[in-house]
Amino acid sequence: MTKFRIASLAASFALLAGTAQAGTLVVHAGRVVDVDNGKVLTDQAIRIDGERIVGIEPWSDAAGRDAKVLDWSHHTVLPGLMDMHSHVADEGQSADPAGPLKSTPVRDAFIGAKNAWNTVRAGFTTVRDVGVYRGLADVALRDAINAGYVPGPRMFVAGAYITITGGGGEITGLPQGTVVPEEFRRGVADSEAEVRRKVNYLFDHGADFIKVIATGAVLTDGTEPGESEYSEAEIRAAVEEAARRGSFVAAHAHGAEGIRRAVRAGVRSIEHASYLDDEGIALMKQHGTWLVADIYNGDYIDTVGRQEHWSEEKLRKNRETTDVQREGFHKAVKAGVNIAYGTDSGVYPHGDNARQFAYMVRYGLTPMQAIQSATINSARLLGREKQLGSIAAGKQADLIAVDGDPLADIEVLRHVQAVVKNGTLVCADIGQCGNDGR
Known part of the structure:
Protein backbone atom coordinates (compact mmCIF):
# COMPACT_ATOMS: atom_id res chain seq x y z
CA MET A 1 0.00 0.00 0.00
CA THR A 2 1.44 3.40 -0.98
CA LYS A 3 2.21 6.24 1.39
CA PHE A 4 -0.76 8.13 -0.11
CA ARG A 5 -3.13 5.25 0.59
CA ILE A 6 -1.91 4.76 4.15
CA ALA A 7 -2.22 8.47 4.97
CA SER A 8 -5.63 8.74 3.30
CA LEU A 9 -6.99 5.67 5.05
CA ALA A 10 -5.74 6.81 8.44
CA ALA A 11 -7.25 10.26 7.90
CA SER A 12 -10.54 8.74 6.80
CA PHE A 13 -11.00 6.98 10.15
CA ALA A 14 -10.25 10.20 12.01
CA LEU A 15 -12.55 12.27 9.85
CA LEU A 16 -15.43 9.83 9.79
CA ALA A 17 -15.21 9.59 13.56
CA GLY A 18 -15.78 13.34 13.64
CA THR A 19 -12.47 14.23 15.25
CA ALA A 20 -11.60 16.62 12.42
CA GLN A 21 -14.35 18.93 13.57
CA ALA A 22 -12.38 19.51 16.80
CA GLY A 23 -9.17 20.60 15.10
CA THR A 24 -7.51 21.59 11.89
CA LEU A 25 -6.87 19.38 8.88
CA VAL A 26 -4.09 20.28 6.45
CA VAL A 27 -3.99 18.82 2.96
CA HIS A 28 -0.47 18.69 1.56
CA ALA A 29 -1.14 19.13 -2.17
CA GLY A 30 1.52 18.50 -4.78
CA ARG A 31 -0.34 20.65 -7.30
CA VAL A 32 -3.50 22.74 -6.89
CA VAL A 33 -5.68 23.85 -9.80
CA ASP A 34 -6.54 27.47 -9.00
CA VAL A 35 -9.74 27.88 -11.04
CA ASP A 36 -10.28 31.45 -9.84
CA ASN A 37 -7.09 32.61 -11.55
CA GLY A 38 -6.68 29.91 -14.19
CA LYS A 39 -3.32 28.64 -13.02
CA VAL A 40 -1.66 25.75 -11.16
CA LEU A 41 0.06 26.17 -7.79
CA THR A 42 2.70 23.72 -6.57
CA ASP A 43 3.46 22.24 -3.14
CA GLN A 44 0.61 23.86 -1.22
CA ALA A 45 -0.92 23.52 2.23
CA ILE A 46 -4.71 23.71 2.22
CA ARG A 47 -5.91 24.36 5.75
CA ILE A 48 -9.41 23.16 6.69
CA ASP A 49 -11.29 23.90 9.89
CA GLY A 50 -14.50 21.93 10.20
CA GLU A 51 -16.38 22.17 6.90
CA ARG A 52 -14.53 25.18 5.50
CA ILE A 53 -11.21 26.08 3.98
CA VAL A 54 -9.49 28.68 6.13
CA GLY A 55 -6.35 29.20 4.07
CA ILE A 56 -4.03 28.04 1.33
CA GLU A 57 -0.31 28.76 1.32
CA PRO A 58 3.00 27.23 0.18
CA TRP A 59 3.83 24.06 2.08
CA SER A 60 6.42 24.15 4.86
CA ASP A 61 7.22 21.81 7.72
CA ALA A 62 5.42 24.23 10.00
CA ALA A 63 2.22 24.03 7.96
CA GLY A 64 1.25 20.67 9.39
CA ARG A 65 2.28 21.38 12.97
CA ASP A 66 -0.55 20.78 15.47
CA ALA A 67 -2.84 19.54 12.68
CA LYS A 68 -3.83 16.31 11.03
CA VAL A 69 -2.16 16.04 7.62
CA LEU A 70 -3.68 14.43 4.55
CA ASP A 71 -0.75 13.64 2.26
CA TRP A 72 -1.71 14.38 -1.34
CA SER A 73 1.77 15.61 -2.17
CA HIS A 74 2.06 13.33 -5.22
CA HIS A 75 -1.32 14.31 -6.66
CA THR A 76 -3.15 17.14 -8.37
CA VAL A 77 -5.86 18.66 -6.18
CA LEU A 78 -8.95 20.35 -7.61
CA PRO A 79 -12.16 21.75 -6.17
CA GLY A 80 -14.96 19.21 -5.91
CA GLY A 383 -25.37 31.88 -7.39
CA ARG A 384 -23.13 30.14 -4.82
CA GLU A 385 -19.70 31.32 -5.95
CA LYS A 386 -18.97 32.75 -2.49
CA GLN A 387 -19.43 29.33 -0.92
CA LEU A 388 -18.50 26.80 -3.63
CA GLY A 389 -16.46 26.20 -6.76
CA SER A 390 -12.83 26.90 -5.87
CA ILE A 391 -10.14 26.23 -3.28
CA ALA A 392 -10.15 29.48 -1.35
CA ALA A 393 -10.47 30.68 2.21
CA GLY A 394 -14.06 30.81 3.43
CA LYS A 395 -15.41 28.25 0.98
CA GLN A 396 -16.77 24.79 1.65
CA ALA A 397 -13.95 22.25 1.88
CA ASP A 398 -14.76 20.21 -1.25
CA LEU A 399 -11.60 18.72 -2.79
CA ILE A 400 -10.59 15.87 -5.08
CA ALA A 401 -7.21 14.30 -5.80
CA VAL A 402 -6.18 12.79 -9.15
CA ASP A 403 -3.03 11.25 -10.53
CA GLY A 404 -1.33 13.15 -13.32
CA ASP A 405 -2.05 16.54 -14.84
CA PRO A 406 -5.62 17.17 -16.04
CA LEU A 407 -4.45 20.20 -18.00
CA ALA A 408 -2.27 17.89 -20.11
CA ASP A 409 -4.74 14.97 -20.16
CA ILE A 410 -8.30 15.88 -19.21
CA GLU A 411 -9.21 12.19 -19.04
CA VAL A 412 -7.42 11.79 -15.69
CA LEU A 413 -10.57 13.33 -14.16
CA ARG A 414 -12.33 10.06 -14.89
CA HIS A 415 -10.13 8.35 -12.30
CA VAL A 416 -10.47 10.18 -9.01
CA GLN A 417 -8.21 8.98 -6.21
CA ALA A 418 -9.81 10.68 -3.22
CA VAL A 419 -12.74 12.95 -2.38
CA VAL A 420 -13.31 15.38 0.48
CA LYS A 421 -16.74 16.97 0.89
CA ASN A 422 -17.47 19.51 3.62
CA GLY A 423 -14.11 18.73 5.23
CA THR A 424 -14.81 14.99 5.53
CA LEU A 425 -12.98 12.33 3.54
CA VAL A 426 -15.69 10.58 1.52
CA CYS A 427 -13.44 7.99 -0.11
CA ALA A 428 -9.75 7.28 -0.67
CA ASP A 429 -7.76 5.26 -3.17
CA ILE A 430 -8.63 1.87 -1.70
CA GLY A 431 -11.10 0.82 -4.36
CA GLN A 432 -13.78 3.23 -3.16
CA CYS A 433 -13.39 6.19 -5.52
CA GLY A 434 -13.86 6.90 -9.18
CA ASN A 435 -15.31 4.90 -12.04
CA ASP A 436 -14.73 1.24 -11.26
CA GLY A 437 -16.29 -0.09 -14.46
CA ARG A 438 -19.83 -0.38 -13.11
Whole structure:
Protein backbone atom coordinates (compact mmCIF):
# COMPACT_ATOMS: atom_id res chain seq x y z
CA MET A 1 0.00 0.00 0.00
CA THR A 2 1.44 3.40 -0.98
CA LYS A 3 2.21 6.24 1.39
CA PHE A 4 -0.76 8.13 -0.11
CA ARG A 5 -3.13 5.25 0.59
CA ILE A 6 -1.91 4.76 4.15
CA ALA A 7 -2.22 8.47 4.97
CA SER A 8 -5.63 8.74 3.30
CA LEU A 9 -6.99 5.67 5.05
CA ALA A 10 -5.74 6.81 8.44
CA ALA A 11 -7.25 10.26 7.90
CA SER A 12 -10.54 8.74 6.80
CA PHE A 13 -11.00 6.98 10.15
CA ALA A 14 -10.25 10.20 12.01
CA LEU A 15 -12.55 12.27 9.85
CA LEU A 16 -15.43 9.83 9.79
CA ALA A 17 -15.21 9.59 13.56
CA GLY A 18 -15.78 13.34 13.64
CA THR A 19 -12.47 14.23 15.25
CA ALA A 20 -11.60 16.62 12.42
CA GLN A 21 -14.35 18.93 13.57
CA ALA A 22 -12.38 19.51 16.80
CA GLY A 23 -9.17 20.60 15.10
CA THR A 24 -7.51 21.59 11.89
CA LEU A 25 -6.87 19.38 8.88
CA VAL A 26 -4.09 20.28 6.45
CA VAL A 27 -3.99 18.82 2.96
CA HIS A 28 -0.47 18.69 1.56
CA ALA A 29 -1.14 19.13 -2.17
CA GLY A 30 1.52 18.50 -4.78
CA ARG A 31 -0.34 20.65 -7.30
CA VAL A 32 -3.50 22.74 -6.89
CA VAL A 33 -5.68 23.85 -9.80
CA ASP A 34 -6.54 27.47 -9.00
CA VAL A 35 -9.74 27.88 -11.04
CA ASP A 36 -10.28 31.45 -9.84
CA ASN A 37 -7.09 32.61 -11.55
CA GLY A 38 -6.68 29.91 -14.19
CA LYS A 39 -3.32 28.64 -13.02
CA VAL A 40 -1.66 25.75 -11.16
CA LEU A 41 0.06 26.17 -7.79
CA THR A 42 2.70 23.72 -6.57
CA ASP A 43 3.46 22.24 -3.14
CA GLN A 44 0.61 23.86 -1.22
CA ALA A 45 -0.92 23.52 2.23
CA ILE A 46 -4.71 23.71 2.22
CA ARG A 47 -5.91 24.36 5.75
CA ILE A 48 -9.41 23.16 6.69
CA ASP A 49 -11.29 23.90 9.89
CA GLY A 50 -14.50 21.93 10.20
CA GLU A 51 -16.38 22.17 6.90
CA ARG A 52 -14.53 25.18 5.50
CA ILE A 53 -11.21 26.08 3.98
CA VAL A 54 -9.49 28.68 6.13
CA GLY A 55 -6.35 29.20 4.07
CA ILE A 56 -4.03 28.04 1.33
CA GLU A 57 -0.31 28.76 1.32
CA PRO A 58 3.00 27.23 0.18
CA TRP A 59 3.83 24.06 2.08
CA SER A 60 6.42 24.15 4.86
CA ASP A 61 7.22 21.81 7.72
CA ALA A 62 5.42 24.23 10.00
CA ALA A 63 2.22 24.03 7.96
CA GLY A 64 1.25 20.67 9.39
CA ARG A 65 2.28 21.38 12.97
CA ASP A 66 -0.55 20.78 15.47
CA ALA A 67 -2.84 19.54 12.68
CA LYS A 68 -3.83 16.31 11.03
CA VAL A 69 -2.16 16.04 7.62
CA LEU A 70 -3.68 14.43 4.55
CA ASP A 71 -0.75 13.64 2.26
CA TRP A 72 -1.71 14.38 -1.34
CA SER A 73 1.77 15.61 -2.17
CA HIS A 74 2.06 13.33 -5.22
CA HIS A 75 -1.32 14.31 -6.66
CA THR A 76 -3.15 17.14 -8.37
CA VAL A 77 -5.86 18.66 -6.18
CA LEU A 78 -8.95 20.35 -7.61
CA PRO A 79 -12.16 21.75 -6.17
CA GLY A 80 -14.96 19.21 -5.91
CA LEU A 81 -16.54 18.86 -9.34
CA MET A 82 -20.08 20.05 -10.10
CA ASP A 83 -22.67 18.67 -12.57
CA MET A 84 -25.46 21.12 -13.38
CA HIS A 85 -27.68 18.65 -15.25
CA SER A 86 -28.22 15.40 -13.40
CA HIS A 87 -31.08 13.06 -12.53
CA VAL A 88 -29.73 11.37 -9.41
CA ALA A 89 -33.10 10.55 -7.85
CA ASP A 90 -34.43 8.63 -10.90
CA GLU A 91 -33.73 5.06 -11.92
CA GLY A 92 -32.45 6.02 -15.35
CA GLN A 93 -33.29 5.55 -19.00
CA SER A 94 -34.35 2.17 -20.37
CA ALA A 95 -36.24 0.69 -23.31
CA ASP A 96 -39.43 0.48 -21.24
CA PRO A 97 -41.35 3.78 -21.21
CA ALA A 98 -43.48 2.52 -18.32
CA GLY A 99 -40.41 1.80 -16.19
CA PRO A 100 -40.96 4.68 -13.74
CA LEU A 101 -44.52 3.50 -13.07
CA LYS A 102 -43.39 -0.05 -12.27
CA SER A 103 -41.13 1.02 -9.44
CA THR A 104 -42.14 2.00 -5.90
CA PRO A 105 -41.19 4.97 -3.71
CA VAL A 106 -39.11 2.73 -1.44
CA ARG A 107 -37.28 1.14 -4.37
CA ASP A 108 -36.65 4.57 -5.89
CA ALA A 109 -35.19 5.75 -2.58
CA PHE A 110 -32.61 2.94 -2.62
CA ILE A 111 -31.82 3.61 -6.28
CA GLY A 112 -31.33 7.31 -5.54
CA ALA A 113 -29.00 6.48 -2.65
CA LYS A 114 -26.89 4.25 -4.90
CA ASN A 115 -26.78 6.92 -7.62
CA ALA A 116 -25.77 9.54 -5.07
CA TRP A 117 -22.88 7.40 -3.79
CA ASN A 118 -21.64 6.67 -7.30
CA THR A 119 -21.76 10.38 -8.09
CA VAL A 120 -19.89 11.71 -5.07
CA ARG A 121 -17.19 9.04 -5.16
CA ALA A 122 -16.52 9.99 -8.78
CA GLY A 123 -15.53 13.44 -7.51
CA PHE A 124 -18.80 15.32 -8.09
CA THR A 125 -19.53 16.91 -4.73
CA THR A 126 -22.34 19.18 -5.97
CA VAL A 127 -25.11 18.56 -8.50
CA ARG A 128 -28.14 20.37 -9.79
CA ASP A 129 -30.83 17.71 -10.09
CA VAL A 130 -33.04 19.01 -12.89
CA GLY A 131 -36.20 16.99 -12.44
CA VAL A 132 -37.72 13.65 -11.52
CA TYR A 133 -40.73 11.71 -12.75
CA ARG A 134 -41.91 10.81 -9.25
CA GLY A 135 -42.48 14.30 -7.92
CA LEU A 136 -40.38 15.47 -4.96
CA ALA A 137 -38.24 12.30 -4.82
CA ASP A 138 -35.23 14.56 -5.35
CA VAL A 139 -36.24 16.71 -2.38
CA ALA A 140 -36.30 13.63 -0.16
CA LEU A 141 -32.89 12.45 -1.39
CA ARG A 142 -31.34 15.90 -0.93
CA ASP A 143 -32.66 16.04 2.62
CA ALA A 144 -31.40 12.53 3.41
CA ILE A 145 -27.90 13.45 2.22
CA ASN A 146 -27.96 16.71 4.19
CA ALA A 147 -29.03 14.82 7.31
CA GLY A 148 -26.16 12.35 6.90
CA TYR A 149 -28.40 9.32 6.34
CA VAL A 150 -26.73 8.46 3.01
CA PRO A 151 -23.51 9.67 1.36
CA GLY A 152 -23.90 11.79 -1.73
CA PRO A 153 -23.28 15.12 -3.40
CA ARG A 154 -24.71 18.44 -2.29
CA MET A 155 -27.97 18.63 -4.25
CA PHE A 156 -29.98 21.55 -5.62
CA VAL A 157 -33.31 20.16 -6.81
CA ALA A 158 -36.25 21.07 -9.07
CA GLY A 159 -38.92 18.85 -7.48
CA ALA A 160 -40.61 17.97 -10.78
CA TYR A 161 -40.86 19.10 -14.39
CA ILE A 162 -43.05 22.06 -15.34
CA THR A 163 -44.46 20.64 -18.59
CA ILE A 164 -47.56 20.68 -20.73
CA THR A 165 -49.92 17.73 -20.81
CA GLY A 166 -48.27 15.06 -22.96
CA GLY A 167 -45.13 17.19 -23.26
CA GLY A 168 -41.44 16.53 -22.92
CA GLY A 169 -41.63 16.12 -19.14
CA GLU A 170 -44.44 13.58 -19.13
CA ILE A 171 -44.28 9.76 -19.17
CA THR A 172 -45.46 8.85 -22.67
CA GLY A 173 -45.48 5.88 -25.04
CA LEU A 174 -47.68 3.88 -22.66
CA PRO A 175 -50.29 1.24 -23.57
CA GLN A 176 -53.70 2.72 -24.29
CA GLY A 177 -55.74 3.23 -21.15
CA THR A 178 -52.76 3.50 -18.80
CA VAL A 179 -53.46 5.97 -15.99
CA VAL A 180 -50.44 7.90 -14.78
CA PRO A 181 -50.70 8.59 -11.03
CA GLU A 182 -50.78 12.19 -9.88
CA GLU A 183 -47.40 11.94 -8.13
CA PHE A 184 -45.82 11.66 -11.59
CA ARG A 185 -47.63 14.80 -12.81
CA ARG A 186 -46.81 17.32 -10.06
CA GLY A 187 -45.63 19.95 -12.56
CA VAL A 188 -48.12 19.55 -15.43
CA ALA A 189 -49.42 23.00 -16.34
CA ASP A 190 -51.27 24.17 -19.47
CA SER A 191 -51.68 27.92 -18.91
CA GLU A 192 -49.91 30.88 -17.34
CA ALA A 193 -52.09 30.59 -14.25
CA GLU A 194 -51.37 26.87 -13.90
CA VAL A 195 -47.66 27.47 -14.38
CA ARG A 196 -47.66 30.01 -11.55
CA ARG A 197 -49.61 27.67 -9.28
CA LYS A 198 -47.39 24.65 -9.95
CA VAL A 199 -44.18 26.68 -9.54
CA ASN A 200 -45.30 27.83 -6.11
CA TYR A 201 -46.44 24.33 -5.18
CA LEU A 202 -42.93 23.03 -5.89
CA PHE A 203 -41.25 25.79 -3.89
CA ASP A 204 -43.68 25.20 -1.03
CA HIS A 205 -42.62 21.53 -1.02
CA GLY A 206 -38.88 22.07 -1.01
CA ALA A 207 -37.67 22.79 -4.56
CA ASP A 208 -34.56 24.96 -4.87
CA PHE A 209 -35.23 26.14 -8.44
CA ILE A 210 -37.63 25.41 -11.31
CA LYS A 211 -37.18 23.34 -14.47
CA VAL A 212 -39.44 24.27 -17.40
CA ILE A 213 -39.75 21.97 -20.40
CA ALA A 214 -39.89 24.60 -23.14
CA THR A 215 -39.69 22.20 -26.12
CA GLY A 216 -40.18 18.55 -26.95
CA ALA A 217 -37.57 16.00 -25.90
CA VAL A 218 -35.30 13.47 -27.53
CA LEU A 219 -36.19 10.75 -25.03
CA THR A 220 -39.93 11.42 -24.72
CA ASP A 221 -41.88 9.61 -27.43
CA GLY A 222 -44.59 11.67 -29.11
CA THR A 223 -42.70 14.96 -28.80
CA GLU A 224 -40.22 16.64 -31.14
CA PRO A 225 -37.14 18.46 -29.81
CA GLY A 226 -37.46 21.27 -32.34
CA GLU A 227 -41.07 22.10 -31.42
CA SER A 228 -41.92 24.70 -28.77
CA GLU A 229 -44.31 23.58 -26.02
CA TYR A 230 -44.62 26.78 -23.97
CA SER A 231 -45.16 30.35 -25.07
CA GLU A 232 -42.77 33.08 -24.01
CA ALA A 233 -45.46 34.44 -21.67
CA GLU A 234 -45.87 31.06 -19.96
CA ILE A 235 -42.12 30.70 -19.45
CA ARG A 236 -41.98 34.27 -18.13
CA ALA A 237 -44.70 33.38 -15.62
CA ALA A 238 -42.42 30.69 -14.20
CA VAL A 239 -39.45 33.09 -14.15
CA GLU A 240 -41.46 35.76 -12.33
CA GLU A 241 -42.71 33.36 -9.67
CA ALA A 242 -39.24 31.90 -9.18
CA ALA A 243 -37.75 35.38 -8.82
CA ARG A 244 -40.42 36.23 -6.27
CA ARG A 245 -39.23 33.21 -4.29
CA GLY A 246 -35.57 34.25 -4.63
CA SER A 247 -34.72 31.62 -7.21
CA PHE A 248 -34.48 30.98 -10.96
CA VAL A 249 -35.61 28.82 -13.88
CA ALA A 250 -33.65 26.32 -15.96
CA ALA A 251 -35.21 25.68 -19.37
CA HIS A 252 -35.05 22.38 -21.23
CA ALA A 253 -34.93 23.79 -24.75
CA HIS A 254 -33.73 21.95 -27.85
CA GLY A 255 -35.42 23.97 -30.59
CA ALA A 256 -34.16 27.34 -31.82
CA GLU A 257 -37.45 29.14 -31.21
CA GLY A 258 -37.90 27.54 -27.81
CA ILE A 259 -34.40 28.69 -26.85
CA ARG A 260 -35.14 32.26 -27.95
CA ARG A 261 -38.44 32.34 -26.04
CA ALA A 262 -36.78 31.05 -22.88
CA VAL A 263 -33.89 33.50 -23.03
CA ARG A 264 -36.17 36.47 -23.65
CA ALA A 265 -38.37 35.31 -20.77
CA GLY A 266 -35.38 35.51 -18.43
CA VAL A 267 -34.39 31.93 -17.64
CA ARG A 268 -31.01 31.45 -15.97
CA SER A 269 -29.87 28.50 -18.09
CA ILE A 270 -30.65 26.71 -21.33
CA GLU A 271 -30.37 22.93 -21.13
CA HIS A 272 -29.41 20.80 -24.17
CA ALA A 273 -29.70 23.56 -26.83
CA SER A 274 -29.58 21.08 -29.71
CA TYR A 275 -30.70 23.53 -32.39
CA LEU A 276 -29.01 26.63 -30.97
CA ASP A 277 -28.59 29.14 -33.82
CA ASP A 278 -26.72 32.42 -34.24
CA GLU A 279 -29.68 34.48 -33.03
CA GLY A 280 -30.00 32.33 -29.94
CA ILE A 281 -26.29 32.62 -29.23
CA ALA A 282 -26.46 36.41 -29.53
CA LEU A 283 -29.44 36.53 -27.17
CA MET A 284 -27.71 34.30 -24.62
CA LYS A 285 -24.63 36.48 -24.78
CA GLN A 286 -26.75 39.63 -24.37
CA HIS A 287 -28.71 38.29 -21.39
CA GLY A 288 -25.84 36.43 -19.71
CA THR A 289 -27.76 33.16 -19.97
CA TRP A 290 -25.85 29.99 -19.13
CA LEU A 291 -25.50 27.11 -21.59
CA VAL A 292 -25.62 23.60 -20.12
CA ALA A 293 -25.19 21.17 -23.02
CA ASP A 294 -24.93 17.38 -22.60
CA ILE A 295 -22.64 16.83 -25.57
CA TYR A 296 -21.41 13.37 -24.51
CA ASN A 297 -24.86 11.77 -24.34
CA GLY A 298 -25.46 11.35 -28.07
CA ASP A 299 -22.75 8.71 -28.38
CA TYR A 300 -24.03 6.76 -25.37
CA ILE A 301 -27.62 6.78 -26.62
CA ASP A 302 -26.66 5.70 -30.12
CA THR A 303 -24.60 2.76 -28.82
CA VAL A 304 -26.49 1.56 -25.76
CA GLY A 305 -29.91 2.60 -27.04
CA ARG A 306 -29.52 0.41 -30.10
CA GLN A 307 -28.13 -2.47 -28.04
CA GLU A 308 -31.05 -2.30 -25.62
CA HIS A 309 -33.66 -1.66 -28.33
CA TRP A 310 -34.85 1.77 -27.28
CA SER A 311 -37.65 3.03 -29.52
CA GLU A 312 -36.74 3.91 -33.08
CA GLU A 313 -38.26 7.34 -32.49
CA LYS A 314 -35.78 8.06 -29.67
CA LEU A 315 -32.84 6.78 -31.72
CA ARG A 316 -33.91 8.84 -34.73
CA LYS A 317 -34.20 12.04 -32.69
CA ASN A 318 -30.82 11.37 -31.10
CA ARG A 319 -29.19 10.98 -34.51
CA GLU A 320 -30.78 14.23 -35.70
CA THR A 321 -29.61 16.27 -32.70
CA THR A 322 -26.16 14.93 -31.73
CA ASP A 323 -23.88 16.57 -34.30
CA VAL A 324 -25.86 19.79 -34.61
CA GLN A 325 -25.84 20.20 -30.82
CA ARG A 326 -22.05 19.89 -30.76
CA GLU A 327 -21.71 22.41 -33.59
CA GLY A 328 -23.89 24.88 -31.71
CA PHE A 329 -21.87 24.33 -28.55
CA HIS A 330 -18.66 25.08 -30.44
CA LYS A 331 -20.13 28.30 -31.82
CA ALA A 332 -21.34 29.33 -28.36
CA VAL A 333 -17.87 28.77 -26.90
CA LYS A 334 -16.29 30.94 -29.59
CA ALA A 335 -18.89 33.65 -28.98
CA GLY A 336 -18.12 33.75 -25.27
CA VAL A 337 -21.44 32.42 -23.95
CA ASN A 338 -21.40 31.40 -20.28
CA ILE A 339 -20.72 27.65 -20.13
CA ALA A 340 -21.48 25.40 -17.16
CA TYR A 341 -20.89 21.66 -16.94
CA GLY A 342 -23.96 19.44 -17.26
CA THR A 343 -24.17 15.87 -18.48
CA ASP A 344 -27.75 14.50 -18.15
CA SER A 345 -26.49 11.76 -15.86
CA GLY A 346 -29.17 9.13 -15.53
CA VAL A 347 -29.37 8.73 -19.28
CA TYR A 348 -25.92 7.14 -18.89
CA PRO A 349 -24.73 5.50 -15.62
CA HIS A 350 -24.16 7.77 -12.64
CA GLY A 351 -20.48 8.03 -11.77
CA ASP A 352 -19.41 8.41 -15.39
CA ASN A 353 -20.00 12.17 -15.22
CA ALA A 354 -16.40 13.05 -16.07
CA ARG A 355 -16.61 11.45 -19.52
CA GLN A 356 -17.91 14.72 -20.91
CA PHE A 357 -14.73 16.71 -20.18
CA ALA A 358 -12.96 15.33 -23.26
CA TYR A 359 -15.93 16.26 -25.46
CA MET A 360 -15.95 19.82 -24.18
CA VAL A 361 -12.25 20.14 -24.96
CA ARG A 362 -12.80 18.59 -28.40
CA TYR A 363 -15.51 21.17 -29.14
CA GLY A 364 -13.71 24.33 -28.16
CA LEU A 365 -12.85 24.68 -24.47
CA THR A 366 -9.31 24.55 -23.17
CA PRO A 367 -8.73 21.99 -20.40
CA MET A 368 -8.67 24.81 -17.83
CA GLN A 369 -11.95 26.22 -19.17
CA ALA A 370 -13.54 22.77 -19.06
CA ILE A 371 -12.49 22.39 -15.42
CA GLN A 372 -13.75 25.90 -14.64
CA SER A 373 -17.10 25.00 -16.23
CA ALA A 374 -17.45 22.20 -13.65
CA THR A 375 -16.23 24.24 -10.68
CA ILE A 376 -16.33 28.02 -10.33
CA ASN A 377 -18.64 28.59 -13.33
CA SER A 378 -21.16 26.05 -12.08
CA ALA A 379 -21.04 27.78 -8.70
CA ARG A 380 -21.77 31.07 -10.47
CA LEU A 381 -24.72 29.51 -12.26
CA LEU A 382 -26.10 28.46 -8.89
CA GLY A 383 -25.37 31.88 -7.39
CA ARG A 384 -23.13 30.14 -4.82
CA GLU A 385 -19.70 31.32 -5.95
CA LYS A 386 -18.97 32.75 -2.49
CA GLN A 387 -19.43 29.33 -0.92
CA LEU A 388 -18.50 26.80 -3.63
CA GLY A 389 -16.46 26.20 -6.76
CA SER A 390 -12.83 26.90 -5.87
CA ILE A 391 -10.14 26.23 -3.28
CA ALA A 392 -10.15 29.48 -1.35
CA ALA A 393 -10.47 30.68 2.21
CA GLY A 394 -14.06 30.81 3.43
CA LYS A 395 -15.41 28.25 0.98
CA GLN A 396 -16.77 24.79 1.65
CA ALA A 397 -13.95 22.25 1.88
CA ASP A 398 -14.76 20.21 -1.25
CA LEU A 399 -11.60 18.72 -2.79
CA ILE A 400 -10.59 15.87 -5.08
CA ALA A 401 -7.21 14.30 -5.80
CA VAL A 402 -6.18 12.79 -9.15
CA ASP A 403 -3.03 11.25 -10.53
CA GLY A 404 -1.33 13.15 -13.32
CA ASP A 405 -2.05 16.54 -14.84
CA PRO A 406 -5.62 17.17 -16.04
CA LEU A 407 -4.45 20.20 -18.00
CA ALA A 408 -2.27 17.89 -20.11
CA ASP A 409 -4.74 14.97 -20.16
CA ILE A 410 -8.30 15.88 -19.21
CA GLU A 411 -9.21 12.19 -19.04
CA VAL A 412 -7.42 11.79 -15.69
CA LEU A 413 -10.57 13.33 -14.16
CA ARG A 414 -12.33 10.06 -14.89
CA HIS A 415 -10.13 8.35 -12.30
CA VAL A 416 -10.47 10.18 -9.01
CA GLN A 417 -8.21 8.98 -6.21
CA ALA A 418 -9.81 10.68 -3.22
CA VAL A 419 -12.74 12.95 -2.38
CA VAL A 420 -13.31 15.38 0.48
CA LYS A 421 -16.74 16.97 0.89
CA ASN A 422 -17.47 19.51 3.62
CA GLY A 423 -14.11 18.73 5.23
CA THR A 424 -14.81 14.99 5.53
CA LEU A 425 -12.98 12.33 3.54
CA VAL A 426 -15.69 10.58 1.52
CA CYS A 427 -13.44 7.99 -0.11
CA ALA A 428 -9.75 7.28 -0.67
CA ASP A 429 -7.76 5.26 -3.17
CA ILE A 430 -8.63 1.87 -1.70
CA GLY A 431 -11.10 0.82 -4.36
CA GLN A 432 -13.78 3.23 -3.16
CA CYS A 433 -13.39 6.19 -5.52
CA GLY A 434 -13.86 6.90 -9.18
CA ASN A 435 -15.31 4.90 -12.04
CA ASP A 436 -14.73 1.24 -11.26
CA GLY A 437 -16.29 -0.09 -14.46
CA ARG A 438 -19.83 -0.38 -13.11
